[in-house]
Amino acid sequence: MPHIYFKRGELYSVINGMASTAVARRLQKNFRAAALEITIEQWSVLYHLWKEDCLSQQELCNRTFRDKPSITRLIDNLEKQKLVKRVSSAQDKRINLVCLTDAAKELQDTTLRIANETMEEALQGVRKDEIEMVKNVLQKVYDNLK
Amino acid sequence: MPHIYFKRGELYSVINGMASTAVARRLQKNFRAAALEITIEQWSVLYHLWKEDCLSQQELCNRTFRDKPSITRLIDNLEKQKLVKRVSSAQDKRINLVCLTDAAKELQDTTLRIANETMEEALQGVRKDEIEMVKNVLQKVYDNLK
């Protein structure tokens, strides 16, 4: 009868997303407080498009760690809100390029400022080298399971 | 025009749940492979009940970091699957105590073994002191936003 309960440091509490959920909720709350009508999931897609516009849906899957149906529906909703549009690729008709509208471009600065402020708040009292170490460990966990 | 993009170490990638999502998916996959018909969210509720049976829904909210409607519906589904039952508290009629059935008690050992194995796999190459540091940082993040 194994009553081990995650002897290697309570993995459950390490990685159950307690912190990421808290950050996500706070970020969503701060968006709402600024009258920004987007979800953090939608924002995470826009975030990658601001770095590089007109990515394929598959590329957005890779960069946001979501599966294809999730991206399909996020893009559906972003398109309804006139924040992106699907443009069929001329080279490969299977591919939809997802491109930002002007309205989405206008959201960039405000939402990134809010995200940075939220992160500052979340990481108060955490040293840079600690952040680096957390990043490295979480990356290793991700790679271990990939 | 703030093009900072999380200067304090790409908080987005630190905490966006990439690792916790990967662990959750793997755990779910391993449950399915063992013909266990529960979701990881349901399992996370059972996990706390195995530690201490007959908690109130509110207490389950606190321990699993979920809000009340989420717990209501998780308990609804667990009750449909005959894994828990709601017992009205004699002292306070507002309170439902959520108690394990025998069927749920039988799931404990197998699912905990699978969870431990999944965690071993996820944490390969990660030292104990690194796990401790990650726990501490994520706890600090959580406390900062609470």
Next chain:
DNA sequence: TGAAATTAGTTGCATAAACAACTATATGCC
């Protein structure tokens, strides 16, 4: 060339989460 396999994206279905509004019970306090 043309059939098989691969890749990109969509749809259906079940579960889960966030938020607001709601009911019911209990507590505080005058």
Next chain:
DNA sequence: GGCATATAGTTGTTTATGCAACTAATTTCA
């Protein structure tokens, strides 16, 4: 006692996720 307030839980609505099955376009290769 009785009214105001707080607490426990439920319901409705919208959004998001996971999985499987599906269509359409492209690539592989005999």
